[in-house]
Amino acid sequence: MTPLPDVSRLHRIPERFAATLASCGLTTSFLHANAEPGDDLRGPLRLTRAATYRDDAASIALRLFMGGFHEPWHDQSLYDCGLLTADGQNAHCPFHLRLVDHLYLISDYLGAHDDAVMGAGETTELLYQAAKPEGFAGAVLDLGCGAGTIALLLARRADHVTGTDISHRAIAIAEANARLNGITNASFLTGDCLEPVQGRQFDIIVSQPPYYPADRAGQQVFLSGGPRGDEIARRVILDCPPHLTEEGRALILSSWHPDAAVPHPPNTRVLELYTPVGDVPGTRQSLVILEPAAGDPWFDRFEVPGECWGSIRPHRIDELMRTRQWLRHPHGHLQFTTGASTFTEGQQRFVQARAESLLPTRAISEEEWFALQNPNTAPDPLKRHLVALGWLIPK
Numbered sequence: 001m002t003p004l005p006d007v008s009r010l011h012r013i014p015e016r017f018a019a020t021l022a023s024c025g026l027t028t029s030f031l032h033a034n035a036e037p038g039d040d041l042r043g044p045l046r047l048t049r050a051a052t053y054r055d056d057a058a059s060i061a062l063r064l065f066m067g068g069f070h071e072p073w074h075d076q077s078l079y080d081c082g083l084l085t086a087d088g089q090n091a092h093c094p095f096h097l098r099l100v101d102h103l104y105l106i107s108d109y110l111g112a113h114d115d116a117v118m119g120a121g122e123t124t125e126l127l128y129q130a131a132k133p134e135g136f137a138g139a140v141l142d143l144g145c146g147a148g149t150i151a152l153l154l155a156r157r158a159d160h161v162t163g164t165d166i167s168h169r170a171i172a173i174a175e176a177n178a179r180l181n182g183i184t185n186a187s188f189l190t191g192d193c194l195e196p197v198q199g200r201q202f203d204i205i206v207s208q209p210p211y212y213p214a215d216r217a218g219q220q221v222f223l224s225g226g227p228r229g230d231e232i233a234r235r236v237i238l239d240c241p242p243h244l245t246e247e248g249r250a251l252i253l254s255s256w257h258p259d260a261a262v263p264h265p266p267n268t269r270v271l272e273l274y275t276p277v278g279d280v281p282g283t284r285q286s287l288v289i290l291e292p293a294a295g296d297p298w299f300d301r302f303e304v305p306g307e308c309w310g311s312i313r314p315h316r317i318d319e320l321m322r323t324r325q326w327l328r329h330p331h332g333h334l335q336f337t338t339g340a341s342t343f344t345e346g347q348q349r350f351v352q353a354r355a356e357s358l359l360p361t362r363a364i365s366e367e368e369w370f371a372l373q374n375p376n377t378a379p380d381p382l383k384r385h386l387v388a389l390g391w392l393i394p395k
């Protein structure tokens with residue numbers, strides 16, 4: 001197993017080192033122009049040919065910090081904290097450094113060692129997008145925060161974020177990421193599941209716990225979710241309700257053993273958006289959304305392709321929660337889904353929605369068309385049909 005880079009001195013990482021990287025020109029648009037798309041978290045970024053030989057500051061920084069190259073760099077503080085190691089006249093960066101939504105985040109390259117700390121993967125970004133509040137949140141918890149990616153991204157939209165992880169190494173890296181981006185409203189705690197935040201409540205809890213079964217994950221801490229793979233996610237769901245404020249919401253991204261039902265803790269509304277084709281062959285992958293529900297607990301699930309989870313913004317999750325609730329208790333006024341519209345082509349009528357709503361444009365009958373214009377006067381079975389399809393939502 002390849003040894004992992006030392007994190008014991010990372011707390012000395014230069015504060016706001018992000019600003020130095022940005023001033024070198026290592027920006028999102030520069031990356032788009034100079035690195036190949038796609039990043040598998042296991043190796044350096046693949047660079048365009050021009051980026052491998054140009055000698056401007058941005059290209060040198062790109063090669064050194066993200067491309068795995070050995071380049072000269074003369075800032076001693078980066079060697080002192082362990083972000084760079086010396087190699088003759090040159091420096092080398094042993095960490096995986098990436099730019100995610102304007103934050104510079106270090107993590108480990110995955111695969112080389114069981115204790116490697118995961119950076120922002122595709123699922124990380126899907127979960128972040130779904131959890132990102134429309135306005136401003138109070139307290140946020142990122143459970144199993146790894147390099148702190150989601151916590152730090154959400155810190156810009158919250159009073160305070162807390163990241164927890166069972167791995168001391170992950171917490172050291174997450175703290176370094178807060179420091180290098182100059183984020184001061186984040187704190188990180190080591191411990192098992194919710195144990196480090198006993199007695200505390202949050203407006204948003206996000207978690208992408210490890211979800212691979214042990215026989216596939218081996219001893220890799222970021223992957224292994226227990227013998228079946230879904231054990232940690234199950235604990236997080238069962239234990240999180242007392243940690244949510246009255247208006248709070250937990251979003252848990254995981255994969256489930258084919259026999260496993262998502263747990264439904266007492267006094268909660270739970271919505272499971274799932275795809276039968278997950279990262280782990282033979283499992284179902286899902287985004288579980290859980291809210292406290294004093295008088296009206298329910299559980300519901302429906303299939304949504306995984307790649308769409310990131311485009312389910314919080315207002316759409318609200319609509320989905322209200323829709324599933326209405327289908328159980330069909331009371332109250334309905335409205336045409338936000339942002340949807342009808343149009344005609346020749347004799348045929350159609351309904352279409354905003355791109356992020358997950359609803360396909362659909363040919364509709366005259367009766368359906370009339371019901372969409374006058375939802376509350378439509379016959380009950382038709383109302384129910386249109387609510388189930390997502391074209392009508394409860395007010």
Ligand SMILES: C[S@@+](CC[C@H](N)C(=O)[O-])C[C@H]1O[C@@H](n2cnc3c(N)ncnc32)[C@H](O)[C@@H]1O
Nearest residue numbers: 124144145146165166167192193208209210222
């Ligand atoms: C799949 S990674 C997700 C990392 C990060 N949240 C993200 O989305 O990029 C799972 C993380 O959960 C952590 N973890 C594993 N078991 C845990 C436990 N029992 N309690 C808290 N964290 C745990 C791992 O160390 C790892 O950082």
